[in-house]
Amino acid sequence: MTTSIKDVARAAGVSPATVSRALGKGPVSEALRAQVLEAVRATGYRPNLAARRLRSQESGTIGLVLADIGNPFFTGVARAVEAAAYEAGLRVLLCNTDEDPAREAAYLALMQEERVAGLILAPTRATAEGLAEAPPAMPVVLIDRPGPPGLFDSVLLDNAGASAALVDYLVAQGYRRIAGLFGQTSGTGVERAEGYRAAMARHGLAPALRFVLPQVEAAEAGFAALCQQGRPEAMITSNSLLLMGLLRAARGAGLRIPADLALAGFDNEPWTGLVEPGITVIEQPLEAIGRQAMALLLERLRTPSAPVRKVMLSGRAILRGSTASAPPRPQSSTKTPPPSSFTL
Amino acid sequence: MTTSIKDVARAAGVSPATVSRALGKGPVSEALRAQVLEAVRATGYRPNLAARRLRSQESGTIGLVLADIGNPFFTGVARAVEAAAYEAGLRVLLCNTDEDPAREAAYLALMQEERVAGLILAPTRATAEGLAEAPPAMPVVLIDRPGPPGLFDSVLLDNAGASAALVDYLVAQGYRRIAGLFGQTSGTGVERAEGYRAAMARHGLAPALRFVLPQVEAAEAGFAALCQQGRPEAMITSNSLLLMGLLRAARGAGLRIPADLALAGFDNEPWTGLVEPGITVIEQPLEAIGRQAMALLLERLRTPSAPVRKVMLSGRAILRGSTASAPPRPQSSTKTPPPSSFTL
DNA sequence: CTGAAAGCGCTTACAG
DNA sequence: CTGAAAGCGCTTACAG
Numbered sequence: 001m002t003t004s005i006k007d008v009a010r011a012a013g014v015s016p017a018t019v020s021r022a023l024g025k026g027p028v029s030e031a032l033r034a035q036v037l038e039a040v041r042a043t044g045y046r047p048n049l050a051a052r053r054l055r056s057q058e059s060g061t062i063g064l065v066l067a068d069i070g071n072p073f074f075t076g077v078a079r080a081v082e083a084a085a086y087e088a089g090l091r092v093l094l095c096n097t098d099e100d101p102a103r104e105a106a107y108l109a110l111m112q113e114e115r116v117a118g119l120i121l122a123p124t125r126a127t128a129e130g131l132a133e134a135p136p137a138m139p140v141v142l143i144d145r146p147g148p149p150g151l152f153d154s155v156l157l158d159n160a161g162a163s164a165a166l167v168d169y170l171v172a173q174g175y176r177r178i179a180g181l182f183g184q185t186s187g188t189g190v191e192r193a194e195g196y197r198a199a200m201a202r203h204g205l206a207p208a209l210r211f212v213l214p215q216v217e218a219a220e221a222g223f224a225a226l227c228q229q230g231r232p233e234a235m236i237t238s239n240s241l242l243l244m245g246l247l248r249a250a251r252g253a254g255l256r257i258p259a260d261l262a263l264a265g266f267d268n269e270p271w272t273g274l275v276e277p278g279i280t281v282i283e284q285p286l287e288a289i290g291r292q293a294m295a296l297l298l299e300r301l302r303t304p305s306a307p308v309r310k311v312m313l314s315g316r317a318i319l320r321g322s323t324a325s326a327p328p329r330p331q332s333s334t335k336t337p338p339p340s341s342f343t344l
Numbered sequence: 345m346t347t348s349i350k351d352v353a354r355a356a357g358v359s360p361a362t363v364s365r366a367l368g369k370g371p372v373s374e375a376l377r378a379q380v381l382e383a384v385r386a387t388g389y390r391p392n393l394a395a396r397r398l399r400s401q402e403s404g405t406i407g408l409v410l411a412d413i414g415n416p417f418f419t420g421v422a423r424a425v426e427a428a429a430y431e432a433g434l435r436v437l438l439c440n441t442d443e444d445p446a447r448e449a450a451y452l453a454l455m456q457e458e459r460v461a462g463l464i465l466a467p468t469r470a471t472a473e474g475l476a477e478a479p480p481a482m483p484v485v486l487i488d489r490p491g492p493p494g495l496f497d498s499v500l501l502d503n504a505g506a507s508a509a510l511v512d513y514l515v516a517q518g519y520r521r522i523a524g525l526f527g528q529t530s531g532t533g534v535e536r537a538e539g540y541r542a543a544m545a546r547h548g549l550a551p552a553l554r555f556v557l558p559q560v561e562a563a564e565a566g567f568a569a570l571c572q573q574g575r576p577e578a579m580i581t582s583n584s585l586l587l588m589g590l591l592r593a594a595r596g597a598g599l600r601i602p603a604d605l606a607l608a609g610f611d612n613e614p615w616t617g618l619v620e621p622g623i624t625v626i627e628q629p630l631e632a633i634g635r636q637a638m639a640l641l642l643e644r645l646r647t648p649s650a651p652v653r654k655v656m657l658s659g660r661a662i663l664r665g666s667t668a669s670a671p672p673r674p675q676s677s678t679k680t681p682p683p684s685s686f687t688l
Numbered sequence: 689c690t691g692a693a694a695g696c697g698c699t700t701a702c703a704g
Numbered sequence: 705c706t707g708a709a710a711g712c713g714c715t716t717a718c719a720g
Binding site (some may be wrong): 006016021026028047048050054055 | 699
Binding site for chain 3 (some may be wrong): 359365370371373395397399400401609
C-alpha cells in the first residue's frame with residue numbers, strides 16, 4: 001500500500017537497516033546517508049510510527065488529560081505543555097474529560113494502551129480520590145488539582161492562600177458579608193473554599209458558601225441560593241465560568257457592581273477586563289504551570305525513584321473596579337487608593 | 345515488561361488468537377470468552393494500540409488540524425468533531441498550528457506518519473494554496489477556510505454573504521462610512537473582505553479596509569490605520585480576536601459605542617454579550633460545522649470516488665447595542681426598533 | 689469455534 | 705560502517 005522502508009532500501013540500493021540508521025541516529029557513512037535521503041524524497045516515504053513504537057518500545061508521547069478544553073485556563077496550560085514537550089522531542093496526546101469521571105477513566109485506559117511515557121493530569125475529585133488505590137501504570141504529574149498527598153508529583157496554585165487573599169482584600173475594602181461559590185467537581189474548588197472559610201474565620205466573619213457544578217447556569221442558580229438569607233455585599237468564586245454566571249445573575253437582578261455587590265474570582269480572562277467595571281481576579285501563571293509540570297515529568301522519567309515533589313506557584317491579584325471600596329461604615333477610616341495588582 | 349496477549353492466553357488456557365478474538369469481533373464461544381475476560385481482569389492486560397494498528401493497518405483515528413486552539417470557534421468545532429468521531433468509533437488526534445504554515449506542514453506530515461484514516465483541516469492561506477499541488481495522502485475535509493476549488497470536501501460558512509449582511513444591516517441602521525478589518529492568514533478573512541467590498545459597492549459606498557494578523561495587538565494597530573483618514577462611523581471585522589482589539593482601541597481612544605463608533609464582527613463569544621453595549625456579531629453554527637465535517641469525512645472514507653461536496657452553512661446575526669441606529673441624517677426616515685437576531 | 693503460523697514495518701543486537 | 709536476522713504485540717487467513 002504505502003511505501004515502506006523496504007521500498008526506500010531498494011531505491012537506494014542499501015539494506016533496510018541502513019535506511020533505518022540513516023533516518024535515525026545510527027552510524028552511517030555520509031555517502032549512504034545522502035543516497036537514502038534522496039531515495040526517501042524520490043519515493044515520498046514517511047515512517048510508520050506504529051511500527052516504530054512497537055519495535056522500539058517507546059511512544060515518544062506524553063498524555064495530557066484536562067477537565068475542560070473550553071476553559072482558557074486549561075487551553076493556556078496546554079499550550080505551555082505542548083511547547084515544552086516539543087522542545088524535549090516529545091509529542092502530546094491531548095484529551096478532554098469534560099469533568100466526567102467516566103470519560104476520565106476511559107482516557108486513562110487509552111493512555112495506557114497508547115503506552116505514553118508519562119501523564120500530566122488535572123483530575124476530577126472522584127478520580128483524584130481513586131488514584132491512591134489504582135495508580136496509573138506510568139509516571140503522573142498532577143496539575144491544578146490536588147491528589148492523594150505524597151504520592152504524585154504536582155504543580156498547584158496556592159489555592160487556599162489565593163482565596164484567603166481575596167477575602168482579606170475585600171475586608172480591607174470595607175466588605176463584611178462576603179459569600180463564596182465554589183466548583184464541586186475539583187479539589188481546587190474545595191481548597192479555595194477552605195481558604196475562604198479560614199480567612200472569614202480569622203476576620204471573625206460568618207461564612208456563607210455553596211458548591212455547584214462549574215457551569216454558568218449552575219452559578220446563576222447558586223447566586224439565588226446565596227441571596228436566600230439576605231443579599232451579601234460581596235461574592236467570590238473559584239472559577240471563571242462561575243464568575244461569568246454570577247455577573248449575569250447580578251445584572252439580571254438589576255444590581256450595580258460594586259455598589260450593590262462586589263465580585264471577585266479566578267483567572268484573568270480577557271472579558272474580565274472588558275466588562276465595566278472590570279472584575280478583580282487572581283491571575284494564574286499558566287505558562288509556568290505547564291512548563292513546570294513538563295519539567296517534573298521529564299525528571300521523573302529520568303529518575304523514577306526520586307522523592308515526590310509538590311510545586312506551589314503563586315498567583316497575582318488583578319485589582320479592578322468590581323471590588324472598589326464599600327460605602328463607608330461608621331467605624332471605617334480613610335483609605336488611600338489601592339494598588340492595581342499585588343503578588344500573593 | 346507490560347503484560348501482552350500471550351500472558352492473557354496462558355492465564356486463560358487458550359491461544360493468543362482466541363484472546364484476540366474474544367477481545368475483538370471474532371467468533372468465540374461464550375465459555376472461552378468468559379475465561380478470557382476473567383484472565384484480562386486478573387492480569388490487568390491492556391492491548392497495545394501500536395501493535396494493533398500495525399497489524400490491522402487501521403489507525404482508527406482521524407486528524408484534526410486547527411489554526412488556534414485558543415479561539416473558542418475552534419474549541420467549539422473540536423468538541424463537535426470529537427463527539428461525532430466518538431460515536432463513529434474513531435479517535436481524534438488534535439493539533440494546533442497557531443496559524444504557522446511551517447507547523448502546519450509538520451503536523452500534516454505527522455498525520456501521515458500516524459496513518460490517520462482522514463483529516464479535518466482548517467488551513468492557513470499558505471497551506472490552502474499548496475494543497476492542489478501536494479495533496480495529503482488521506483481524505484481531507486476542509487473547514488472554516490476555503491481551499492483550491494473543487495478538490496476537497498469542505499464545510500464553510502457563507503462568509504461573503506455574512507459580512508455583506510453585516511454591511512447591509514449597518515447601512516439600514518444609518519451608517520455610511522463603514523471600515524473593515526480582516527485577518528490576513530486565512531481564506532476566511534479574504535472571503536469576508538470580499539463580501540464587505542461587494543456590499544459597500546452595492547450601496548455606492550467607498551470601502552476602507554485593512555488586513556492584519558489575527559491578533560488583539562494587530563487589531564489595535566489596524567484601528568489606528570483605519571482612522572488615519574478621518575474616523576469611520578462603523579467598523580466590522582472578521583474575527584473575534586480582532587473584535588476584541590477594536591473594542592480596546594476604541595475605548596482607549598475614549599470613543600462611545602455606538603455613538604462615536606459602531607462595531608460588529610464574527611463569533612458569538614460570551615464576552616460579546618457581557619460588555620456594554622453588547623456587540624453585534626454573526627454567530628457560527630459550531631456544532632453543525634463539526635458534525636457536518638465528520639459526516640463528510642465518513643462518507644468519503646466509505647466512497648472515495650464520490651463527487652466532491654461543498655457544504656455552505658448559514659450564520660445567525662445577533663443584534664446588540666453596538667450597532668444601534670446612527671444619529672439621524674437629513675434624508676433618513678423613521679425606523680421601527682430592529683429585531684434582536686435574524687438568520688442570514 | 690479453535691490453534692499454529694505468518695506477517696504488519698520497523699529497530700537493534702549480532703556478526704563481519 | 706554495513707547487512708542478515710530476529711522480534712516488538714498484535715490480527716487474520718488457513719486448516720481443522
